Amino acid sequence: MYTVKDVAERLGMNPHTIRFYTDHDLIPGLKRDKNNVRIFDEDSVAWLLGVKNLRDSGMSLESIKSYIELCLIGDESLPERIEIVRQQRENIENQLIDLMRCAKYLDNKLALYQKLISGEISIDVTNPNQWDKNKNDDEAFDIRNQCSVNSL
Template sequence: MHTVKDVAKLLGLTEHTIRYYTDKGLVPNVQRDKNNNRLFNDENINFLIGAKNLKKCGMSVDEIKYYVDLCLEGDSTIQERYEIILTQKEAALAQLEEAKQRADFMIKKELHYRDILNKIIPDDTNPAKWVKDKLPTTHS
């Protein structure tokens, strides 16, 4: 059995997060010692790992709780859990695409600034220098 402190070190989570996840029902069947301290077994740790990963993927605590509840219901919920994962995968892929677009924008911005610094083009990035009828269209 592991303490909150042990599990926090093991999983790279804060003790507060572990207590919060436990209180929210993301970790079923956590035992308590005689002083009412949480004690975690391997199954509890697996649920924490799952919650940590699902949270990283953008799921809310309520969504993770629903997923955990489905897991506890057993094999009859596999299809529904699969659909949740598919939905989350699509959201993650959309976020990845948005991140790629932001990175591309910043790469272009960096190259533009490099051209300004190398005096290849004039500085058109400072809004204080923009002329009303000649606003830049790509370098905001």
């Protein structure tokens, strides 16, 4: 049997987060001692680890709650659970695409800054503070667009 503190150390979690999850009934079968202190057994630690992983994936508390309720029903709820997990996987894929766009934007910025340092170009055309200097410069416009996240 483990206390909140024990489980927090074991899983690398904040004790307040664990209490939050237990207060929102996300850990089925959680027991309490005679003083109403939360007591975790291996099953409740396993549930907590599952909740932690789902939450780390960005899943909403509402979806996690639904998922847990479906788990408690048993194998007959597999199609619904699969759909919840599949949807979250798709959400993560979309986030990764967005993050790759952001990384590409930063790569373009770094390349531009290297050109500034090497003297290959003399004005930071992506800096709005310097745009007036390049008002009619089509090349500057093209470089700004290359550094735009939306253009990737």
